[in-house]
Amino acid sequence: MAAPEWSETAMLVIDMQKDFISAERGSPLLVAGGQAIVPTVIQAVAAARERGILVIWVVREHDRFGRDVEHFRRHFYSDGEGPTVKGCIGAELADGLAIADGDYKLVKTRFSAFFATNLHHLLQGCGIKNLVVVGVQTPNCIRQTVFDAVALDYHSVTLISDATAAATPQIHSENIRDMKNIGVAAPTLQEWCSFDASSSSVSYSMLSQYHNFVCGSPSSSWLRTASKLARMVPVLFLFLLYKNKTSTGDWLCF
Incomplete structure (x- = not known):
């Protein structure tokens, strides 16, 4: 059972699937920095479970003909074998990652985990007020989900900086900067593990405010x-x- 202070927090693990992570798949949607963060994501999930935090695996699973995918990606499915097709190897979690008893699996077909899914209702029903986000990739599904979470007034939104990745370190850091500018905290996994829940929201808020003051955030x-x-x-x-x-x-x- 989660300690009372962590029972209001959920971790979203986004798109850590073979077609996004494993180079040997040859997927057109491979995230170059994805494989490198797998060990950190494993550790983050383990830390969340140890604290009793609800772990939600957010994945893409598409129709084999791409009828439910974004219009600009439908050409990948012309032969019926596009990325993350439901039931195919590419839609499986990357090696080393597994859904455990008590975790929750959420399927999405767009960038944001909130778009056309039951995620917000699920979190509300579980009394979740704070979110921690890991996975890929920073400028797309991570960013869109984080911005939606902020718009939906979750009390704190935290991105674990070394458990998320993009095509290049520069793209990753620039998008993290943008998210910090809207009040999102971006500690490393080690920093996140050092916080206890009673002080985390205050600590994260202070970190974000310090960043904004030093870096000159427009916000x-x-x-x-x-x-x-x-x-x-x-x-x-x-x-x-x-x-x-x-x-x-x-x-x-x-």
Whole structure:
């Protein structure tokens, strides 16, 4: 049974399937950085289970003819053997990963785990307020799911930075930066494991605020205020010129 403080947290493991992870499959949707994070994802899932956190395996499973896939990807299914077809090897979890008793499997057909699925209702029914996200890939399914979670007002959304991956480290880091800018925390697995639930939301919030302050996030309140003040300077200058002209008949000179 989960400790009371962790019972309101769920971990989403996104798209850790052979067609996205295993190079030997030759899938057109292979994520170059995916295989490298498998050991970290295994550790993250183990840590979540140890804490009694609900683990939700979010996977893609498509019709063999691609009738339920995004329009721009349907050409991959012209021969009836496209990526992550339901019941085929490519849709299986990557080697070393397995759904355990008590875990939950959620099938999606689009980038976000929330789009046209029962995920939000499931989480609400389980009393989940906080989400931890791992898997692939950062600019697509991870990002879309995280943004939707923030829009749905989950209290805290955490991305484990070394248990997620993209095609390149640069793409990965740039998307993490964007997610930090909307209040998402991105600790490493080691950092996440060092937090206890009672302090995690505060700690994650502080980390995000610190990042925003140092890096100049457009979402940080201090930067918005400074930006507004900067925009006011030219207006104030023109007002002073006008006021001097109307009161003395001469333009103010400097």
